[in-house]
Amino acid sequence: MKTCFECIPCIINQAILTLNLCNTDSITKRKVLQDLLKNLENIDYDLSPSENTDTAYDLISKYTGIKDPYSSLKKRHNEMALKIYPELEKILDKGKDSLYTAAKIAIAGNIIDMGISSSHSSQLDFNKIMENIKNISLAIDDFTDFKDILMSSDNILYMADNAGEIVFDKIFITQILKLDKNVKVSVKSGPVINDANKEDAVQAGIDKITEVLETGHNKIGNNPKYMSNAFLNEFKKADLIICKGQGNFETLDNTEAPVFFLLKAKCNCIADELGVNYLDIVFKKSDSFKDKK
């Protein structure tokens, strides 16, 4: 996906929110923003929004020396999500199609995204999340195709998105494992916004139920050019890939790989790209995958 004009103010907003989280002094803030504006002046609109956004977080690390501003928030979000895990399992018991309900629970967890959201509250409104799961409707719903393809697949790669959200993913992953499928779960190799890392997967207990892979990079999304060779091999050999979140869509929308995207459209730019409304939720088969099958 290419960068929109609207990405520019969004990138700057994300930088300001993160600088506030770092308690950065105003002189450093000025320097970061000045350097960021200089970079954005020559923004490459052909790159994905994720790649253009990486620059902002790189500059913040460089100027503040803080490599993981979201560290404590990530732990907190995992804890809070784990606390309601039994409630999530109960919803699953009530659902008619547990796999479909589990997919909806996984997408409900995608509400936990510090990058684009304007609030950095450490208190997540889990009542709202529970309410969301009940009322969730998918603007693009390729679940039937997903289920068909899942049944004939064995090497499944589940590309996680955020910390906290990964606890919700565990519900969906567990349901897929129950179908005697081989699922590997990928997380980022280093901190990037509140994306899940190995320690988050461990905190969520994902390592207890299946293998956790690292992508080999700490960039937003998952552009194959940044993947380690080991991870790229896993990516290539998967016969079904579940991609969570907006960053993954931004960087993999043109992939040849057999991907299903599960995300909430958190800005107009991505909503337009998907042909849905702002804040709509989609479970979307990638175009290349369609051609193949």
Added chain:
Amino acid sequence: MKTCFECIPCIINQAILTLNLCNTDSITKRKVLQDLLKNLENIDYDLSPSENTDTAYDLISKYTGIKDPYSSLKKRHNEMALKIYPELEKILDKGKDSLYTAAKIAIAGNIIDMGISSSHSSQLDFNKIMENIKNISLAIDDFTDFKDILMSSDNILYMADNAGEIVFDKIFITQILKLDKNVKVSVKSGPVINDANKEDAVQAGIDKITEVLETGHNKIGNNPKYMSNAFLNEFKKADLIICKGQGNFETLDNTEAPVFFLLKAKCNCIADELGVNYLDIVFKKSDSFKDKK
């Protein structure tokens, strides 16, 4: 008021919204944004947000050749406000203190602001406005002081803000005129966002009830350094000034003049400056005026 870090993405957002309104081609959009980012790189945080925002609109005029992108929206907003004018008068009849109710009606009209709002819909939700007037509460309410000072003042200057809104102002101005006070109403001398110009004052019928002055400039807000000599004289000789909207506060918050600000805090930056919450409404006496009285 000084410029906040958060003003930077806001200024860029305003530029994008206005370029969209101009139906600008994407090559021109890129150029405008590139030039704007170059300007913002060396932003002077000591200037008011309004002054730093002027640059964006100047660049849009320069690159697109469109001097008044909001022209038709302004006319439309005037028309729509005039349509509900009789309803506004009815609310006034019901209010216990007509002057106070009229002030609330005037501030309710401040919802019509194309600059900062994210929507450029040509359809205003006037039902919502009517509902707002009924439920309006002021986070800072210096009305009692205002009324006292009004009674002892004669040369009153009413500095209008937006087209459409100026119709709501007419209600308040009419009430002040009924007290046998001399009120002059100022509008911008040229187009700037959807700020009211002479033609809007005429469309609203303000010229039929009192004298309409031009500020001598088409900048956001009303920095005295941009006022014409003629208008600056009027500004200086007024013994009470009513300033509508955020731009006027941004550029006149440190004035020595006897100003009452009537505005809705449409961003966190101004809300923080006023010590109120985002979207709160204030009727605030200027500090210098307090010292004087």
